Amino acid sequence: MxxxxxxxxxxxxxxxxxxxxxxxxxxxxxxxxxxxxxxxxxxxxxxxxxxTQDELAAFSLRAVVDRVGERLAVSLPGLAGVEAALFLLEQMLPLDEQRRAETEVYLAFLGRPHAEGPLREIRGVAEAASRQAVAAAVRLLAGDGGLHPDRDPASAVDLLYPLVDGLALHSTLWPDRYPAEHVRAVLRAHVHALAGPP
Amino acid sequence: MxxxxxxxxxxxxxxxxxxxxxxxxxxxxxxxxxxxxxxxxxxxxxxxxxxTQDELAAFSLRAVVDRVGERLAVSLPGLAGVEAALFLLEQMLPLDEQRRAETEVYLAFLGRPHAEGPLREIRGVAEAASRQAVAAAVRLLAGDGGLHPDRDPASAVDLLYPLVDGLALHSTLWPDRYPAEHVRAVLRAHVHALAGPP
DNA sequence: CCTTTTCTAACACAGTTGTACTGCTATGGT
DNA sequence: ACCATAGCAGTACAACTGTGTTAGAAAAGG
The missing domain is CATH 1.10.10.60 (Homeodomain-like)
Structure with missing residues (x-):
């Protein structure tokens, strides 16, 4: 052979x-x-x-999405409640070189909102997975007293999810203005606030 | 002639x-x-x-940014406090056809984070203007009791700004999943919550 | 060592690209 | 009436594009 x-x-x-x-x-x-x-x-x-070139592009984008997905699926390293939720959310933020690379590549593929074909499909999967990860983080909070009983989990996700992506966007485009520490601080502040009343 | x-x-x-x-x-x-x-x-x-083509692209992107900027600079139509703040913030969201077009075009130009030249400069101006608009909205809230005295205006901006851009991003990429009403509802809920204690 | 399979490089080709250049048309001032 | 010229279309060209095709190199089995 x-x-x-x-x-x-x-x-x-x-x-x-x-x-x-x-x-x-x-x-x-x-x-x-x-x-x-x-x-x-x-x-x-x-x-x-x-x-074809499209096949290469689709594979490459899928590889990025898969890599983030694998991190999200891994069991949390002995964390619980607020810390576990933060760990999960931070997997989707460009907080180190590897995650920055992922976010940049993903962002580069977003320039065609109405695009069709495999690329659009992959983006759809990635979007759903992101939202589910945020929902999982909120559940972790709720299960550990990190979410005030008067708060609606669905509403918490509705806000937290675009917040995470907005932070990722800003930090990717303007790493100098919005460094990792800033992103982390804003996220932590909001997640901790969820323990309080609405 | x-x-x-x-x-x-x-x-x-x-x-x-x-x-x-x-x-x-x-x-x-x-x-x-x-x-x-x-x-x-x-x-x-x-x-x-x-x-050159670059000159055309730069002019076109600048035209988008200018159009949003002009809307932001216009005096608010007889609104105050929370309503004025929401009006301002909603100028940056894809809530109608015109604003959707603006957001889509702007997004299309974001695919190259490290890009240099005039395009990067224009993006820099747009980013600063967006942040200042959010800051202005928070000031409108603070001046009218819409911001709880125990809340830090700067922190409110740090959260509200990525939230707005995250909402814009999601609504542009997935208009079906995140229609204008959803975007508006999430934004209003958060802005109203700013009147309460942190 | 030799055969077979996998892999790679190089070239070919038609299409598209940005930019440059040439000349035509129509208009407003004189 | 005249004509200088802004505005525009058409062509030209070299560079680059994606995709085929072809021939040869590399490596593992016999």
């Missing part, structure tokens, strides 16, 4: 090259050739792994 | 053609030819008004 390569790992590797191009040059910077060069290979080789 | 055209109006007209292309096909849909066709003219004519 001929040489064999870990197929999934290879595709992931090429997707990461696309991420780097997107972060450096924006979504317009993506081309079969530029991504191939970034990955240290050729356009022909890239085509061996992804039949 | 030869025939003369309202130069600024003509440029604005072409910018609006670019908006339509961006909304229909996304930021990638922009090309000298596609925008010219959308405006019912030729690529050569477009070049007569904008030396």
């Amino acid at each position: 001929p040489r064999t390569v870990d197929r999934e790992a290879r595709r992931r590797e090429l997707a990461e090259a696309l991420w780097r191009v997107v972060r450096r040059e924006g979504i317009d910077g993506i081309s079969v050739r530029s991504v191939a060069a970034e990955a240290g290979t050729s356009a022909g080789a890239l085509r061996h792994w992804f039949a | 030869p025939r003369t055209v309202d130069r600024e109006a003509r440029r604005r007209e072409l910018a609006e053609a670019l908006w339509r292309v961006v909304r229909r096909e996304g930021i990638d849909g922009i090309s000298v030819r596609s925008v010219a066709a959308e405006a019912g003219t030729s690529a050569g004519a477009l070049r007569h008004w904008f030396a």
Whole structure:
């Protein structure tokens, strides 16, 4: 048998090259050739792994979404109540280099609101997952006295969810004005306030 | 002298053609030819008004930002306190067709966080203006008993500002899941809550 | 060592892109 | 009436794009 390569790992590797191009040059910077060069290979080789450019883009975006999803699915490291909820929410914020990369790439793919096709579908999944993660965080709060009994969990999610994405957006676009500590502080302040009466 | 055209109006007209292309096909849909066709003219004519594509893009984005800015600067129509604050904040949300168009176009230009040049500068101005508008809204609240004395105005802005942009983001990307009424309701609920103790 | 499979590079090609340039048209001042 | 010129269309061109095609290299089994 001929040489064999870990197929999934290879595709992931090429997707990461696309991420780097997107972060450096924006979504317009993506081309079969530029991504191939970034990955240290050729356009022909890239085509061996992804039949079309759209397939590469879809795979790359899905890889980002999956990575965040995996972090969200992991059991919380011995935390409970408010701390557990914050841990969960912070998985969706650009608080370190890895999460910043994820947010930037994801943002780059948002420029076409009405887009159709696989990319739109992936975004739809990501959106639903994000909202569910926020809902899970609110449930963690509610189960541990972190949510005041007079507060409606659904309303708490309605506010917390856009707040999280808004913070992610600002911190990604203006990391100097809205650094990780600021994002974390605003989030913590609000989550702690949820323990009080409305 | 030869025939003369309202130069600024003509440029604005072409910018609006670019908006339509961006909304229909996304930021990638922009090309000298596609925008010219959308405006019912030729690529050569477009070049007569904008030396380069970047100049056209910058002018178009600035036009969006200016339009929102003008609405924010207009004196409030006989409102005060909470209602005035809400009116101000709602100018930045995609609550009708015009504002939805603005938000979509602006979002389309956000895909390159680290971008440099005029586009980045315009975005910087828009970001600062948005934040100041939110701060103005909070001041309106504070001056009319809409902000509880135990609340810190700066903290209120720190939360309200990303909330507004997060709502705008969600409503633009998922108008079906987050329609105008939902956005308005979440915003009103939070602003009214600011009158209570923290 | 040799065969077979997998992988890669290189080239080909048609289409699109931004920009430049040329010349035509119509208009307002003289 | 005349014509200088703003406005515009059309063409040209080099660069780059995505996608095919083809031939060769690399590696694991016999």
